[in-house]
C-alpha cells in the first residue's frame with residue numbers, strides 16, 4: 262500500500278513543518294503544520310496542485326521524484342497565492358522551466374507581483390477545464406476563501422476537490438494522509454482554531470463557496486493543510502457550514518482578565534452557575550495567559566460569550582481589549598452576551614467592553630452586565646449568578 266496514493270492517479274507530495282513556531286508569525290503551531298501539495302497524473306499530462314512554503318522546497322522535490330520520477334509536471338495549478346503555498350513557485354519554475362503556471366487573472370497578477378513571473382502562464386476562468394488524459398481539472402473560482410484570488414480545482418473522474426485553505430487545519434500529518442488511515446480527532450480542535458483565526462472574517466464568502474460546490478460529488482476533499490477528507494466529508498462540511506453562518510454550538514466561552522483575583526472570582530461564580538444550569542461546554546480563558554488563537558477558536562465555536570475585566574488606568578485591561586478588537590476584526594455575529602468587571606474608584610471596564618460589543622455587532626439580543634466595586638461581595642456574586650442565569654436561559658431556549 263502506498264499511503265500517499267489518495268486514489269488512482271492522485272498522489273500526496275506535500276511537506277510537514279514541525280519547526281516553525283508561529284504560522285503567519287502569529288498563530289502557535291504546537292503540532293506543526295503541513296503544506297499540502299498534490300500530483301494529478303493523467304495518461305497524457307501531469308499537474309502539480311499547489312506548492313509549499315519556500316523552506317520546504319527540497320522536500321517537495323524529493324517527494325516529486327519519489328512519485329513521478331524525473332518526469333516534469335506539465336502544469337502547476339495555484340489555488341491560493343499565500344506564500345505558505347506559493348513560496349516555492351520560483352524554485353519550481355527553475356526546476357521545471359516548461360511547466361505552465363495555471364491561475365485566474367488575480368492569481369497571475371500576484372505571481373507577477375510576488376515572483377516576477379509572467380511567461381508560460383495560463384489564465385483560466387470559472388468553469389474552465391484542462392484535459393490531462395483520462396483525468397481533467399475543472400476550476401471553480403471561490404474568491405475570499407481567504408484571499409481575493411482563491412479558487413478550487415475539481416477532478417470529476419475521481420470526485421476529488423482541491424479546496425485550498427478551505428477545510429484545512431493546523432497539525433502536521435503523522436504518516437498517513439487520508440482520514441481513513443488515521444485517528445483524526447486531534448485535528449478537529451485545530452480545524453476550529455484554523456478557521457477562526459485564518460478564514461473566520463470571510464464567513465459570507467465561505468458560505469458562497471460552499472453553495473457553489475454543493476452540487477459536486479465529493480469522494481475526496483484535498484485541502485492545503487491537514488488531512489485529506491474521505492470518510493468524514495459530511496462532518497467537515499457541516500463544521501464549515503455552521504462556522505460560515507456564525508452559528509454557535511451550545512456552550513459558553515468566558516474570557517476574563519484579572520490582576521489580583523477580584524474579576525477572576527466573578528468569572529468563577531458565573532461558571533459555577535452556568536454548570537448548575539446544565540451548560541456542559543464551558544471554556545474559560547484568562548486573557549493574560551491563553552493565546553488569542555485558542556480564545557478566538559472557542560468564541561467562534563460556542564454560542565455564549567461572557568467577557569470580564571478590571572478597570573485599568575481609566576480604561577479596559579489591555580489583554581481583554583486585544584481580544585475584543587480581534588473579535589471585532591472578524592465580524593463575528595449572533596452571540597449571547599454577558600459582561601462583567603471590577604473597579605476601585607471610577608468604573609470604566611464594563612462600559613468599554615459594552616462599547617466594543619456594540620461596535621462589533623456581536624450580540625443577538627441584549628447585553629447583561631455586572632460591575633463590582635473592589636472585592637466582589639455577596640451582592641455582586643448574586644448578580645454574577647443572575648448574569649449566568651440570563652445567558653443560560655437564552656442559550657437553552659435558542
Ligand SMILES: Cc1cc2nc3c(=O)[nH]c(=O)nc-3n(C[C@H](O)[C@H](O)[C@H](O)COP(=O)(O)O)c2cc1C
Pocket residue numbers: 518519520521522523524525570571572573574575576603604605606607608609634635636
Ligand atoms: C495598574 C492599575 C490601574 C488601575 N486603574 C484603575 C482605574 O483607573 N480606575 C479604577 O476604578 N480602578 C483602577 N484600578 C483598580 C482595579 O480596577 C481594581 O482593584 C480591580 O478590583 C482589580 O481587579 P482584579 O483583582 O481582577 O485585578 C487599577 C488597578 C491597577 C493595579
